[in-house]
Amino acid sequence: MNHIISPSMLSANFNNLGNDIEMINNSQADWFHIDVMDGVFVPNISFGFPIINHIKKIAKKPLDVHLMIVDPDKYIAEFKNVGADYLTVHIEACTHLHRTIQNIHTNGMKAGVSLNPHTPVELLSEIINDIDLVLLMSVNPGFGGQKFIENTFSKIEKLRKMADAKNKNLIIEIDGGVDNTNAEKLIKLGANALVAGNYIFKSENPTKTISNLKSLNF
Ligand code: DX5
Ligand code: ZN
Numbered sequence: 001m002n003h004i005i006s007p008s009m010l011s012a013n014f015n016n017l018g019n020d021i022e023m024i025n026n027s028q029a030d031w032f033h034i035d036v037m038d039g040v041f042v043p044n045i046s047f048g049f050p051i052i053n054h055i056k057k058i059a060k061k062p063l064d065v066h067l068m069i070v071d072p073d074k075y076i077a078e079f080k081n082v083g084a085d086y087l088t089v090h091i092e093a094c095t096h097l098h099r100t101i102q103n104i105h106t107n108g109m110k111a112g113v114s115l116n117p118h119t120p121v122e123l124l125s126e127i128i129n130d131i132d133l134v135l136l137m138s139v140n141p142g143f144g145g146q147k148f149i150e151n152t153f154s155k156i157e158k159l160r161k162m163a164d165a166k167n168k169n170l171i172i173e174i175d176g177g178v179d180n181t182n183a184e185k186l187i188k189l190g191a192n193a194l195v196a197g198n199y200i201f202k203s204e205n206p207t208k209t210i211s212n213l214k215s216l217n218f
Helices: 017-025 049-058 074-084 097-106 150-167 183-189 205-212
Strands: 004-007 033-039 061-069 085-088 110-115 132-139 173-175 193-194
Touching: 004 033, 004 173, 004 205, 017 049, 017 205, 033 049, 049 061, 049 074, 061 074, 061 110, 074 085, 074 097, 085 097, 085 132, 097 110, 110 173, 132 150, 150 173, 150 183, 183 193, 193 205
Parallel strands: 004 193, 033 061, 061 085, 085 110, 110 132, 132 173, 173 193
Antiparallel strands: none
């Protein structure tokens, strides 16, 4: 499978969001990465249902929604209503993760689990069969434009082995500080989806930056 590129809308221009959505529609990007922050699980607040609903109206690609919120179960049906295709929750925010995953699937979405940088991938061993995607945070969640944490590389290697043994269809997505200095290595080690915010939206030619990320060899 060719790797997936998921531009993070957190770094888009909210004064002209339609423009950035069209740019992604017409680019080689595969998904829209949508970061939802509640000011409790992470020290920042981003945006919620109305914005996602507006993105969905003109987006021509799946919405990859990353919830950085406590108690995500409360809102799963509403995220489906506003158009989420992939819904990813944080392992650190879910006491009954298995139930949460079931709930996401019952609502007709693909289910992802995200891990903070300090959370070992081994914690996924009993749930890896039940999920579609793992989102490894390569920065501490809450903000775009942070520096990539190098320890992510060894987490990818371990997770790739687990996935090869137990769930060959698992998508391994990397989020935070992804750019041209690490993207190729991430793919080589076994990641197959890359989120990028600042690297894409702060570049001179975002469409070209996306196609460069997409055409990496591995
Ligand atoms: C951080 C978010 C990321 C962020 C990535 O908490 O989950 O998706 O937007 O932005 P960059 O690529 O700029 O690190
Ligand atoms: Zn994210």
